[in-house]
Amino acid sequence: MLTAFAILTDGLVYAAYLFIVAIGLTLIFGVMKILNVTHGSFYAFGAYGAATAVGIYANADWPAALGFLFMITLAMLVGLIMGIILERGLLRLVYGKDEVVIVLVTYATFLILEDVIVLIWGAQSYAAYQPMVAAGSIEIGDLVLSNYDILLVAIAVVLAALAYWALKYTRQGRLLTTVIFDRETAAAFGINVTLVYTATFVIGAMLGALGGAVMAPKISVTLGIGVEVIVLAFAVVAIGGMGSIEGALIGALIVGICRAAAVHLAPQIELFVIYGVMALVLVARPYGLFVRAQPRKI
Amino acid sequence: PAHAQQAPIKIGIVSFLTGPAASPFGIPGRNGAEIVLEAFNAGKAPAPFDKVGFGGTKLEAKYVDEAGSVQNVVTEFRNLVQRDQVDAVVGYISSGSCLAVAPVADELKALTVFYDCGTPRIFEEKARSYVFRVSPHATMDGVGAARYLVAKKKNLTSFSGINQNYAWGQDSWRDFAGAMKVLAPKATADKVLFPKLFAGEYGAEISTLLTSKSQAVHTSFWNGDLESFTYQQSARGLDKRMTIIMTTGEAGMWRMRDKLPDGTIIGGRGANGPLARDTDINKWFHQIYMDRYNTPPTYPAYQMAQSLLGLKLAYEKAKKGDAKPTTDEIAAAFKGIEFTGPAGHVKMALGNGHQGITETAYGTYKFNKQKNMPEIVDIMRFPAECVNPPAGIDADKWIADGMKGAKC
Amino acid sequence: MITREKLAGGLAFLFAAAAAPLAPEWVVSLATIAFANALVVLGLVVLWRTGLVSFGQALYYCIGAYTVALIVRWSGFTDAFALVALGGVGAGIVAALVGFLLARYREIFFAMLSLALSMILYGVLVKTETLGSTDGFSVSTPSFLGYRPHGEALGLSLYWFTLAIDAVAAVLVGAYFRSVAGSLATPIRDNEIRVEFLGVSVTRIIHTKVVIAGVLGGLGGALAALTIGHVDPAMSYWTTSGGFVFVTILAGAGSVAAAFVGSLVFEMVRSFAVDIMPGLWQMVLGSVLLLTILFLPDGLGSLVARLRKREEAKP
């Protein structure tokens, strides 16, 4: 019983982590058809930015809640700036090229940014645990849960709801669907495609940075954290169906619960869980759980 | 005057300069090399290491990144030897790198000293001619941890392990669990967890451990993962329920400071850092490192220093007159050499004189609030012959057979 | 019909073979690895022409390498010809099996599924402690039909051996590109419906390509195992695949020769970057890739085409 409860909570927390990490990626893919490897850099920069912020606020002795907000704001600011620079300065030049080539552009950017981290922050690692410590914990039976983890789940739920609502029920969301389908038509019917692209990429970048920021208190902010995140996020997004927000949510839940169950019940298979689940889902549904409708061609 | 003209001796230093292993191991290792080589060139190392450079000839270092695939590592090794014509290579942190480089080094007849990689397989699988490792292999870490735990926790009935799912983590756990079987046969291994390397998120693992009845948990995590695990577990109070044994904790304690829970059992892959004895040469090394980098040297720096000291001695032992000794002569001199460095007394006792052994030490972590400094208290030392297999016996087999012949 | 390309390729091959004894050893070994990896890249080119990119080509690379390594380890058999052939066959069999699955996928899903498959192999190998887990294990030096070279001779033999296999692969893949099945690559990328209505099974053609790329990947891995003398599970890790895709883009899908040139250039750039900027080599690599994409959108291979155009423009 306790195990079942633990699996559920651990799964939820892990799913929240995956979802927060993947949502920016799936958004950018969904709209721009770009499999954005730089997402790992956004995550890393967000985390480093957050660690810097936490360093500032820990020294300044601000209240914890304020510190947390400061951390998130600073990280998202980092995402905003990076997003604008990359989209306006680089991606703009390669739109229309082969999908794979664009993936490689983002990969190259990612490589460069990895070293930019070294130039800015050096090779040492940073800690930002204060917000997590401040959040405290609650005890449920034998289990102790960190309130910060519960906060993460809440953030994920809010993000998912916001994104779903924004895409399905707002004017902008529907315009986005048009841009996704065809840029030229969208422009011909009055949609500012350039702006949509920039906005999407910047929002995606900010979400990536947000992912890094909220994870920063839990982890050691160190070189290479971006690499791990990329594949994880790709897997979640592929399971859910590329570009689908609800898919990313369900994908994150499936992987989260499966992984938690594996750790508790069969730790030896933990390493395969994510790829195993991905392979199984893709075998059953070749294009992921949520597929975008294809027009009739004949 | 003759040797003022002599071309410098070139040494290739290979260490992680980028990637996740750079900060905990690669950079301290590299830094250790830098200051020690500088001291050698200035002739300022304490006796018997006080000759300028190696036997009077200055040294020149070339630093190479170990990051990348084994393929890249081997290619860069060849480049060092064949393109840059270095006289010796000192380096490597990953056991995979060492295993791949060893045969190439022998084939190219290139003198190579491994400084941090831990796998005992290097000299167990095959006799090596030009490859040396001054630092003891990793068996000592698991055995030492088990001995310390058993000595400190009398009524241990159950323990768990959380180790990274790759060779280092698996080997570390195998050694520790094997030693526990010998030393505390009544205690059972409960949860055996192997999260992915660099997983970053350990929520489910911590829950599993929280719901277990173990009194201790063993981990060979390092840096990023170690810190993430430490922060996450302390938010959920795992250390209040059981003692954590961190076999590489020493390398991370200066960074985690008061976040590392008091009472954690700390190892440093030998008597390194705060676990090292208070000798003159240790004080010297600690001082020059502090002076330059403003932070105490951690075990990779010690391992690098020990390796360079060993190489220097071997070189000088081989050197006859003014001529540069040949690689074969240095290798022959290196075999079975003994010396005392910052991390204590080294004896090249295993692997036909190619593999060093030293004593090891474990202690209990305590953050000294007054001094605002981490401390290791309750240090227990284990002689080299107590935690290392005797010559000619494979480490795994030695543990499995009950660690026969251990002299404690 | 001997075209100028073929002639140039043949001359380049002869030059590469003849120049080796004069070159420093480290150049030869670097080139050997580059040319072994080039086979994997060639496989990716075969797929890429169909619009498919595999982020899991390391699967076959690793299988080729482990096939060789395990045979050597268990039987002590060291003949390079047989070993490399078996490496290719082993990877080919795996490719033929997973091809039934992979051939249904396109675009990013093809890439992701192949990535997943290679990561599953990675997981299995990491879990196999008897094979050294992530540390891997060594492969003893090969023999060539009874000839057992050492030292410099071994390096040269491996180099020529790799070059010979490359040449055979290049000729066969070139012929494949000119065949009906090979020329359907672009059509499949452009419009599968039309291809089906021409009476061709798209799935089967893609399956064939998966197998061809798999065999090439296996051959590359087998050669790499012999050259490096060591295998480890990272050969199956996604970053390894990513590296191959990187080289493929660098080389361009334009011609067979580009794969070899691209691979060699990449190895050299990487090695010099590590040499000159040990802490910032990723930045150098990334910049090289970016500049290539921006200024040579069709890869290094297109340089040749440009030169030729300029030449033709001259009277």
Next chain:
Amino acid sequence: MKEAVNGDKPILAVRDLEKTFGSVVAARDITVSVPAEQTVGVIGANGAGKTTFVNMITGHLTPSKGTILFEDKDITGMPSREITQLGISRSFQVAQIFPTLSVFDNMVIAAAVARRAGGLLGNVTTPVHSPDAIAEADATIDLFQIDRYRNTTASQLPQGVRKLLDIGMAVVGWPRLLLLDEPTSGISIEEKFDLMNVVMSALKTRKITVLFVEHDMEIVARFADRVLAFYDGTVIADGTAHETLDNPRVQELISGVRKPGGAHA
């Protein structure tokens, strides 16, 4: 209707065909048999089910009900590539070409595929640029009068030329049954008749049975031996071109001709 011309079996026999998409009935109760070498025109309102009918015959859609026989072989539900291999080929309402290849390459690949040795090895061992395939491709390009665009990349083609290329790619394999879905829509009026004349007579010479969907009644009247009229998923008229086009329901619902007899200006 006049069944077989000289006593032999129909080349295409369709019985009780039905196709539903959810609640939409795109085709129902369609029974038609086409004798060899006949040229059949298909007309109908938009959304009447003409394309659906062609799609079922060529295997793109599986009928919900009914059978399709081609030369007495049941091809119902067979994949389209196998049906093509049997000798049925088609063109499309929206041109299906290879946009990144030149017109010539489009054509030569279609030609090479049609005349390859077959099988897996046949595909791999036959070169695509065989003299045969090249000759056939060039001849077809000439036939369709698009040689001006021979080396143009297909994505840059004007809409009309795309359609010609599309039809050319269906014709270049010289099938036994050819289905054309709105071959002339989008093709400028000056070219239309000339072109249809040349193509149709080439097809006649080769004894190819043709079924073409068409909205231009003059073309239908000129080239079809027989005309089927579709409305709301069923065949509402089937007869010679005259019989069908004079049918008052057809005039009201499809051709929009108010006075019987003449097509509109």
Next chain:
Amino acid sequence: MLKVQGLNVSIGPIPIIREASLAVNEGEMCGLIGRNGAGKTTLIRALMGALPASGKAELGHLDLLALPAHRRAGHGVGYMPEDRRLVPEFTVEENIRLPTWATQADGVDARLEWIFSIMPEVARFARRRALELSGGQQKMVALARALMAGTRILLLDEPFEGLAPALARRLGEVLANLKSEGVSVLIAESNEAHVLDLLARAYFIERGSVTDKKL
């Protein structure tokens, strides 16, 4: 209403439209007729901003070419691309409403009502998703969508291609009647038979050059 003068359009290095001039008066239905490859589509796409163009194009007093592509629809320009381009996951009705989402025009419901009244067959499948429609049905929806946006001028690229003659005739008459609403129409056609009798005026285009021709 629409005045084009000395318009040049190149795709890459190739000039496609050369010095094209034409004018459509208010409420007038005007043809742009030419054979395949003459440049009709290119000209219209340039007017919509999908291709860069030089020269002059004025809508009323508005300099069309100076306006970024997405701002043109807001000035009452309705466009029907020759390859339809409906958004597959929207319903037919959503596709028709689409331009008004971007421009945030008023009176949308009334206009939709009116469009449905002149094209009752579109109303019949208004709730179906655009991705399943037949070619001709999609054409109708694309026309309806253009009508939604085109309060001042409609740029229609081969609107009747693929429509059954009965329907094509009726729609032609509907378009001709837009005169009463003051909407101008420019119809590109390769098949003048469809439209000739409905047109007030027609321009002929050949190899990128436009000539005025009395009917």
